Amino acid sequence: MQKFGTFLSGMIMPNIAAFIAWGLITAFFIETGWTPVAELGGFGTDENGEENTGLVGPMITYLLPLLIAIQGGRMVHGLRGGVVAAVATMGVIVGTDQPMFLGALVMGPLAGWVMKQLDRLWEGRVKPGFEMLVDNFSAGIVGAALAVLGFFSFAPVVSGISTVLGNGVDWLVDNGVLPLASIIIEPAKVLFLNNAINHGVLTPLGVSQSVEDGRSILFLLEANPGPGLGVLLAWMVFGTGMARSTAPAAAVIHFFGGIHEIYFPYVLMKPVLLLGAISGGMVGIATLTLFDAGLRAPAAPGSIIAVLAQTPSNAFLGVVLSVLLSAATSFLVCSVLLKASRKKDGDLAGATAAMEGMKGKKSSVADVLAGPAGERVGSAAAGGEAIEDAARTDRAPIQRIVFACDAGMGSSAMGASVLRNKIKKAGFPDVSVSNQAIANLTDDADLIVTHRDLTARARTMAPSAEHVSVDNFLNSPQYDAIVEEVRTTNRHDATSSN
Template sequence: MSDYTPAATGTGVRARIQRGGAFLAGMVMPNLGAFIAFGLITALFIPTGWINTIAGTTDDPLPITTQIGSIVGPLICILIPILIGYTGGKMVHGTRGAVVGAVATVGAMMAPVALQLVGLALNADEPAPAPASIAEIAPNILAALFMGPFTALLLKWWDRFIDGKVKGGFEMLVDNFSAGIIGGALAVFGIYVIGPITFWIAQGLGWLVNTLVSTGLLPLASILIEPAKVLFLNNALNHGVLTPLGAAEAAETGKSIMFMLESNPGPGMGILIAMLLFGPRAIRPTVPAAMVVHFLGGIHEIYFPYVLLKPILVIAAILGGATGVLWETLFGLGLVAPASPGSIFAWILVSPPDNLLLNMVGIVLAAAVSAVVGSVLLGFGRKESATDAAIDLEAAQERSAENKKASKGQPASA
């Protein structure tokens, strides 16, 4: 998974999606360490985590695990949204933008509390009780993705407007009060407008995902996810939608299938296996190193040139990904945090103890289906000229590099 750099240049739908995806990724990816910390603490210290499972105390958790596990809620419901809002604000307007972005994010986070305090206006006879703490609220990461950069943008416009108009000696006073007023105003705006909107959007998306899960249709998500990965549009889906949904579900249930949809290394591994066995002979020597980097290192971009060399292989990726998702859906599997980068080691670290073996089987099945379908699509090695293949691979690598530059904001080569 690629690091974030400034927004992509160019025009067209794909360029716009890449810009949006890169910006969302820029807010989330620097904070993946916090997600991983949340996931590791969850995997180790919740009542059904590794420590209580090994000790045989899942029904009566060890006191120390209860104490340490008490920070799981604050991490995902308080710290992570604030970090994302802070990072988004900093991307727009430096440290000043980061501060007001974090302040405004807190307001949006409290929207569910405000909704409950007014009794939701739909059940006035028996209003829902206010939660004891924000840790009992589902994390409103979607609000953080909006409030951080939006609030920082308003402050940036204000700073430009007053630039050169403030008398000497009053700059710090004006700067501090303007940041405080804008941050505070947007926090209130977040409580009553953005927070409720994003809260209900998350509820709606959650309902949609649950519907797909209950009807067995979630594997269809691979039709969108796998081609998007090859075009470096995966960040827009993964960090913009899947990670926030997964975080909300993991805070409630301790795990989420959302973390598995994009990060499964199986489909890419299957394509590399097919290319190693039946790809053009000129490129087979390049595959083993790519397999190590992809499967162990979690750098999925390494297999993209092979798909660009034979675009029909995207069918193998889709079917492999759908197989993995179907397996995960049938057995109710999930990860406790984002697996980033998407390597086998990351999956092991963030797999719940009772899901670990089945999660590994899901990777194997996805790789197997992708490899078999890819081998068929390659004609079992009977269709390609070695010389032409070497030239085509170089061209495919160049196209992949151009796609990556576009997704990371670097201008494409002439």
């Protein structure tokens, strides 16, 4: 499920900036926008009496689906797959009268896969000098054929599926049961399916709904920062140990930075807190339903700043109340749950977290405590072996470190920034520290850092690299072990070469 969801969100996440741009253009320039401009908003007629096309309609009809399709094709078969995917998806787009995001999610990877299989058929069999001729004409023929097939066969099917899904959402809203979606969404978020749900499922449906109604509630089902904020506030007041001390910083990053992954470890420490997150999510969705509120476009990242930026002028009350009430509900429920369980692990949690913070050792109970040191995967599996491994001098120098997460943007970017600063302060500015999605990993990195739940997948993508798994991207003592390993191996290599 994670791999499939990551693939779906991987087609949309790199293009979120385009969605935001469309949302801002819509917010400002449509007829009911903040600063209406007929030529840009696509309403009224021009000096010749013809209807203004504007930017809003063409962007949602052509640009955004094509960007998704190109990304899907590239993920399967590189730039060549992306080009064929764009051509093939045009057939689906012009064959329907609605935004074809679902069609792009399917046709893009399919076109890339077809092109990939055909390229394998004549790989190594083309006479020298004819490579460009074969490559260009084969891609053109495949793209044209898939576009025609999509127009006549695929477009009606996808259009029907989109209609059914849209009607299903309308039924949930009309019957007042949409808040029950939190029972699925909130646990799935904590299991790192948040991007898959939001950008792989809700965003395509939400955009279609926004085109018709000017806003969509679906953009806030997963992106609402309220439930996570309530969890972190409860830890700030009633938590213990490292969890309580790190919760304020985590709350700021979560609420204003929009990186929701940062509160997941606080729920995983005590899974019972899912009840608070679910309750907050249900209250937030119910509030949005009551006020008929929603966003114009996706709020990505899920920051309160991004949420307010995409809120229509007539929906501010409902959106703000949904965030505040969901946070308050989550806080109250989680506070009760934390108070009821403090006696069970308060002192142990604080002592173990402090020990791991000072020594960088993995505790056997670290999975349920705050601020764990993380786990070394591979040559050093746990405990003090991570530090011992860092002290070895027979390892190759580390030049490229990659932080990888589901989408390659939120938590991995934050972790990369923290470690990058540590390595620069240690005197190794030439060591590259970057972040990217797991799906885009290649086997040319020296060391890869992931959340422990995602490390197994990362190892399949880059088996030659050294892998380090952590539980908390913001504050992991394992970073100090990595810095020490860089110091040891790189200086040893420099000494040996001299």
